[in-house]
Amino acid sequence: MSTFELSKEYIEHINALIASEDTETLRQEMEGLYPPDVSRILDELEAEPAKFLLSQLDSKLGAEILAGLERSVRKDFLKIFTSEEIARYVNLLDSDDAVDLLNDQPIKVREEVIALLEDREQARFILDLMHYDENVAGGLMQKELVKANINWTVNQCIEEIRKQAEDVQKVYTVYVVDDNNILKGRLSLKKIVLAHKNTKIESLYDQDMIYVETYRPAEEVAELMQRYDLEAIPVVNVQGRLLGKITIDDIVDVITEQASSDTKAMAGLTGDVEEDDTIWKQTRARLPWLLVGMIGGMLAAKFIGLFEADLAVVPAMAAFIPIIGSMGGNVGIQTSSIILQSLADKSAIGESLGLRLARMSMVALLNSLIISTIVFGFNMLMGNGIYLAVVVSLALIAVIFLASFMGTLTPILLDKLGINPAVASGPFITTANDLIGYGVYFGIAHILLKL
Amino acid sequence: MSTFELSKEYIEHINALIASEDTETLRQEMEGLYPPDVSRILDELEAEPAKFLLSQLDSKLGAEILAGLERSVRKDFLKIFTSEEIARYVNLLDSDDAVDLLNDQPIKVREEVIALLEDREQARFILDLMHYDENVAGGLMQKELVKANINWTVNQCIEEIRKQAEDVQKVYTVYVVDDNNILKGRLSLKKIVLAHKNTKIESLYDQDMIYVETYRPAEEVAELMQRYDLEAIPVVNVQGRLLGKITIDDIVDVITEQASSDTKAMAGLTGDVEEDDTIWKQTRARLPWLLVGMIGGMLAAKFIGLFEADLAVVPAMAAFIPIIGSMGGNVGIQTSSIILQSLADKSAIGESLGLRLARMSMVALLNSLIISTIVFGFNMLMGNGIYLAVVVSLALIAVIFLASFMGTLTPILLDKLGINPAVASGPFITTANDLIGYGVYFGIAHILLKL
Numbered sequence: 073m074s075t076f077e078l079s080k081e082y083i084e085h086i087n088a089l090i091a092s093e094d095t096e097t098l099r100q101e102m103e104g105l106y107p108p109d110v111s112r113i114l115d116e117l118e119a120e121p122a123k124f125l126l127s128q129l130d131s132k133l134g135a136e137i138l139a140g141l142e143r144s145v146r147k148d149f150l151k152i153f154t155s156e157e158i159a160r161y162v163n164l165l166d167s168d169d170a171v172d173l174l175n176d177q178p179i180k181v182r183e184e185v186i187a188l189l190e191d192r193e194q195a196r197f198i199l200d201l202m203h204y205d206e207n208v209a210g211g212l213m214q215k216e217l218v219k220a221n222i223n224w225t226v227n228q229c230i231e232e233i234r235k236q237a238e239d240v241q242k243v244y245t246v247y248v249v250d251d252n253n254i255l256k257g258r259l260s261l262k263k264i265v266l267a268h269k270n271t272k273i274e275s276l277y278d279q280d281m282i283y284v285e286t287y288r289p290a291e292e293v294a295e296l297m298q299r300y301d302l303e304a305i306p307v308v309n310v311q312g313r314l315l316g317k318i319t320i321d322d323i324v325d326v327i328t329e330q331a332s333s334d335t336k337a338m339a340g341l342t343g344d345v346e347e348d349d350t351i352w353k354q355t356r357a358r359l360p361w362l363l364v365g366m367i368g369g370m371l372a373a374k375f376i377g378l379f380e381a382d383l384a385v386v387p388a389m390a391a392f393i394p395i396i397g398s399m400g401g402n403v404g405i406q407t408s409s410i411i412l413q414s415l416a417d418k419s420a421i422g423e424s425l426g427l428r429l430a431r432m433s434m435v436a437l438l439n440s441l442i443i444s445t446i447v448f449g450f451n452m453l454m455g456n457g458i459y460l461a462v463v464v465s466l467a468l469i470a471v472i473f474l475a476s477f478m479g480t481l482t483p484i485l486l487d488k489l490g491i492n493p494a495v496a497s498g499p500f501i502t503t504a505n506d507l508i509g510y511g512v513y514f515g516i517a518h519i520l521l522k523l
Numbered sequence: 524m525s526t527f528e529l530s531k532e533y534i535e536h537i538n539a540l541i542a543s544e545d546t547e548t549l550r551q552e553m554e555g556l557y558p559p560d561v562s563r564i565l566d567e568l569e570a571e572p573a574k575f576l577l578s579q580l581d582s583k584l585g586a587e588i589l590a591g592l593e594r595s596v597r598k599d600f601l602k603i604f605t606s607e608e609i610a611r612y613v614n615l616l617d618s619d620d621a622v623d624l625l626n627d628q629p630i631k632v633r634e635e636v637i638a639l640l641e642d643r644e645q646a647r648f649i650l651d652l653m654h655y656d657e658n659v660a661g662g663l664m665q666k667e668l669v670k671a672n673i674n675w676t677v678n679q680c681i682e683e684i685r686k687q688a689e690d691v692q693k694v695y696t697v698y699v700v701d702d703n704n705i706l707k708g709r710l711s712l713k714k715i716v717l718a719h720k721n722t723k724i725e726s727l728y729d730q731d732m733i734y735v736e737t738y739r740p741a742e743e744v745a746e747l748m749q750r751y752d753l754e755a756i757p758v759v760n761v762q763g764r765l766l767g768k769i770t771i772d773d774i775v776d777v778i779t780e781q782a783s784s785d786t787k788a789m790a791g792l793t794g795d796v797e798e799d800d801t802i803w804k805q806t807r808a809r810l811p812w813l814l815v816g817m818i819g820g821m822l823a824a825k826f827i828g829l830f831e832a833d834l835a836v837v838p839a840m841a842a843f844i845p846i847i848g849s850m851g852g853n854v855g856i857q858t859s860s861i862i863l864q865s866l867a868d869k870s871a872i873g874e875s876l877g878l879r880l881a882r883m884s885m886v887a888l889l890n891s892l893i894i895s896t897i898v899f900g901f902n903m904l905m906g907n908g909i910y911l912a913v914v915v916s917l918a919l920i921a922v923i924f925l926a927s928f929m930g931t932l933t934p935i936l937l938d939k940l941g942i943n944p945a946v947a948s949g950p951f952i953t954t955a956n957d958l959i960g961y962g963v964y965f966g967i968a969h970i971l972l973k974l
Contacts, residue, residue: 320771340857358854358857362853366897369850373845390840391825395824398819398953405791413783
């Protein structure tokens with residue numbers, strides 16, 4: 073089967089089938105697709121037709137499709153479902169997906185659905201998982217897994233896989249536990265396939281395995297799975313009891329979300345905003361940084377106002393305010409984003425602050441010499457006079473140095489203070505560098521003009 | 524086994540063991556670690572001691588450790604190896620890792636190593652893979668996989684897994700092919716475990732499976748594996764012949780690299796620069812955007828110079844140059860990064876340009892009204908006069924609108940032209956918005972001051 077391309081025409085075609093209640097064709101078309109593709113179709117439909125389409129499909133398939141919807145779409149969509157209807161699907165979901173779905177619902181619906189679940193083991197799983205924060209290992213794990221007692225034989229293990237086969241979609245590894253459910257190691261399906269049926273698991277399993285405790289932050293789990301190329305990682309409690317597993321697909325989502333939220337933070341956006349969010353949500357996401365920039369701009373205005381007398385004497389000075397501001401901003405963003413990247417790489421040993429600053433200074437020196445020389449030439453060519461040319465070039469050197477310094481120190485400091493350095497670096501550094509830049513420029517100008 | 528924390532002290536301890544040639548302790552310590560952790564240790568050592576350490580370990584383990592080194596470190600490190608020594612390790616690597624390693628070597632070394640490989644199948648694999656660009660499916664795949672003929676029984680399939688067991692580390696899926704090596708489907712290990720030994724594969728395998736052709740771009744493969752939650756994806760040629768597979772760990776690397784290179788592009792850095800790169804490399808990575816900013820700044824200077832007469836009359840006008848520039852820059856970056864994110868989401872249907880611009884305009888209207896009202900109040904409070912207050916607030920509204928417009932159009936246009944919109948959006952938009960902003964500000968001021 074080939075993969076599926078979503079198009080406006082296809083959505084219209086589906087809408088027409090729904091309108092004419094051609095359930096036979098609908099069912100055939102949907103069963104020819106993978107569940108994630110049906111989810112994408114539902115993402116584009118109105119709630120009522122989407123519900124009609126979903127109701128035509130097998131419940132198990134429907135549950136998978138619900139799990140694949142965009143969370144904001146699903147939240148709205150489920151408003152037209154009764155708690156009984158939601159419970160029917162939640163019954164069939166993997167426990168981690170069930171918790172994600174329920175966490176987006178109002179408390180009343182959440183409690184009704186859990187009370188209505190036919191599968192009481194599923195209800196227990198869900199209640200267990202709801203304790204955990206979404207951003208730690210416990211909040212990412214699912215309870216569905218295949219485990220085997222260390223005292224079993226391979227044959228008993230295969231029987232367990234057969235029993236679990238319906239609940240656990242993908243099995244690659246069997247987790248080995250002792251009588252107290254303490255995780256002892258793992259057994260790959262490959263080993264099971266190749267082993268004799270009566271071999272004891274004890275003599276076959278791998279003891280060295282990487283696991284995480286429930287309280288570990290999601291980024292740490294992501295880092296571990298990336299470093300050790302893991303497809304799944306078991307989750308244990310502080311006593312070492314096996315509680316669940318986290319699969320790589322959920323971690324890939326963590327990684328992409330992290331990257332996108334860092335980019336947004338750097339661009340000065342607050343919260344998880346997207347292009348199709350409401351106008352008011354988008355405005356709120358943008359306003360905080362714009363206000364920071366505005367306050368910076370008003371401070372700059374106040375500050376430059378102090379030099380009105382100098383400006384009246386040399387009005388051409390005003391012309392170089394932009395280059396000072398943009399150079400400080402650009403160098404600050406470049407520097408901080410390089411530092412941010414080093415901070416994110418937890419696998420290497422951090423370097424000493426002195427070495428970092430020394431290296432940054434050398435880079436700043438080279439860049440500032442090149443830039444200020446060109447600008448000096450430009451000023452001389454334009455006949456702006458040697459005084460102004462010297463002032464601008466000196467100010468540029470100072471600004472580039474200071475911006476490099478701030479761009480290095482700020483993220484390191486924020487990181488040490490436990491604040492996400494990406495969130496504050498962009499807006500903070502840009503505004504601070506602008507102000508520092510103008511201070512340096514007018515300061516140098518004021519001194520040199522007095523001479 | 525617990526995971527390992529790298530520290531300066533530990534590196535010193537290892538260096539001491541190497542210096543005293545305490546090979547027994549060294550070997551024991553390294554064999555207690557996972558290969559990726561030994562790679563991280565080697566990343567921190569000098570070449571000679573690192574080579575000594577590697578030579579003490581089993582070659583198979585050594586090959587895995589080499590595969591896990593940072594590419595730039597490994598490139599330097601292998602300079603002190605003979606082609607014979609490199610060949611010994613390359614012999615034991617997965618074919619995709621072997622190709623990555625060889626691609627970083629000088630052509631002479633590369634050809635010598637391939638000629639020296641004992642495992643001639645490995646040599647053929649490598650030569651096959653070298654044809655492909657690093658950024659397409661063919662360049663990401665490895666040749667090692669387990670495949671079964673559709674006419675076999677489960678038992679024959681298990682024998683094949685046993686034969687391949689040494690070459691293929693992790694087996695989750697057996698690919699099913701016909702006599703012409705055309706990919707027909709897949710068979711999960713779970714099914715093999717649960718099936719009767721004499722069952723025909725034909726009656727057991729899954730026909731619907733997602734595969735990619737060798738020429739598909741890496742980002743497309745990443746998108747597919749993410750959308751369908753795949754741990755591995757088979758790669759076929761245009762005739763549908765099975766050539767290799769791509770595993771999720773390599774795709775996770777593609778995703779993180781993509782995210783980091785987009786962030787760098789937005790921050791105005793050229794190429795894949797890191798904090799510990801040479802000063803000259805860092806300077807070159809920063810210079811292009813700084814030069815763009817500088818040219819923008821000089822144009823701004825030239826432009827503002829035209830209004831010197833106005834500035835001489837109202838020197839306070841200069842004070843608001845910064846707020847105009849920073850507001851244009853900030854709004855432009857915010858807007859383009861929201862658009863960039865929509866463009867990256869290939870799974871949704873794109874919206875019409877008109878709708879996008881309409882939404883952006885509404886957001887710009889709200890933001891600009893809030894900001895310009897506050898700034899107007901500030902100006903009145905400061906006693907800057909109603910004329911200047913009106914000029915600044917009108918200019919801010921115009922600048923925020925224009926920056927939103929540019930920030931929406933530029934990435935969409937670049938994307939249509941096949942240019943990576945992230946690369947050009949940051950620097951280009953910031954500089955363009957600065958200039959537009961000053962034009963609007965001085966234009967409005969010039970007209971109003973004439974009245």
